[in-house]
Amino acid sequence: MATTAKLYSYNLTSVRTYLFAIIFIAGNLLLPQLAHFVPNGGPMLLPIYFFTLIAAYKYGIRVGLLTALLSPLINNLLFGMPMMAMLPVILVKSTLLATTASYAANYFGKISFLGVFLSIVAYQVVGGGIEWILLQDINAALQDFTLGFPGMLIQLFGGYALLKAIAKV
Numbered sequence: 079m080a081t082t083a084k085l086y087s088y089n090l091t092s093v094r095t096y097l098f099a100i101i102f103i104a105g106n107l108l109l110p111q112l113a114h115f116v117p118n119g120g121p122m123l124l125p126i127y128f129f130t131l132i133a134a135y136k137y138g139i140r141v142g143l144l145t146a147l148l149s150p151l152i153n154n155l156l157f158g159m160p161m162m163a164m165l166p167v168i169l170v171k172s173t174l175l176a177t178t179a180s181y182a183a184n185y186f187g188k189i190s191f192l193g194v195f196l197s198i199v200a201y202q203v204v205g206g207g208i209e210w211i212l213l214q215d216i217n218a219a220l221q222d223f224t225l226g227f228p229g230m231l232i233q234l235f236g237g238y239a240l241l242k243a244i245a246k247v
Contacts, residue, residue, distance in 0.1 A: 083189045083245035087138030087180070098137045099144035105129035106149035110159065120159060121221060124229030126150055130172050131197065131237045134179035135189070136244065142176030167212060171205035189241045191234075198233050 088095040106129045113119035120126075126149055134142025150160055150168045160168050178200040182193035202222055210219035222230065 083136075083241070084247065085136060085138075085183050085187070085189075086141075087184075088140060090140055095137075095140050095144070098133065098141045099148070102129040102133035102137075102141065102145040103149050103152065105132075106145060107153060107156070110153060111157070114159070118225065121225050122228055123232060124222065124226045126153065126160065126168060127172060127175055127201075127229075128233055128237065130175050131179050131194070131233055132240055132244075134176040135183045135194065135197070135237075135241055138183075139176065139180040142180050143173065146172035146176040167205070167209045170208050170212075171201055174201040174205050177201075189238070189245055191238050194238045194241070195234055198230055198237075202230065 086094075088098070106126055109125040109128055110120060113123040113125040116123065130142060130146045130149065133145040147169060150165060150172060153159055154162060154165055175197065179194075179197040182190070182197045186193040206219045206222060210216055213219065
């Protein structure tokens, strides 16, 4: 199941790269604040990744990476979340998500449920492995697959729906 869409890949000299990054970073600042109204909302809903997925899939690797790297850093500076100790892991996973989502968009050339699914699985599996190596804690590495499973479903179904909704833009 796929939807024809306009997919972009702006370069770093384009003002659009930074404008779209600012929009998606703002989303990644707001969504975690809303998620934290739910007990364990951050670890359960994984909100810091949602707009990174959209940014990278729709607008390419550069917008995706700017969103992936700046969202956690700005969130940490403004709100103290994610905690400094978790920042390296979240930055790695965010970067993996931006990379895999932009690759999937390029590979499929359209909005593809399978492309979104594979992006999420790839960043979680590889990111979980890196988290295990960094933290030496298998339970922490598996947390996104256990506690964070609802967040992965939101990324999959919500991300796909939002991408379809903005497909022609």
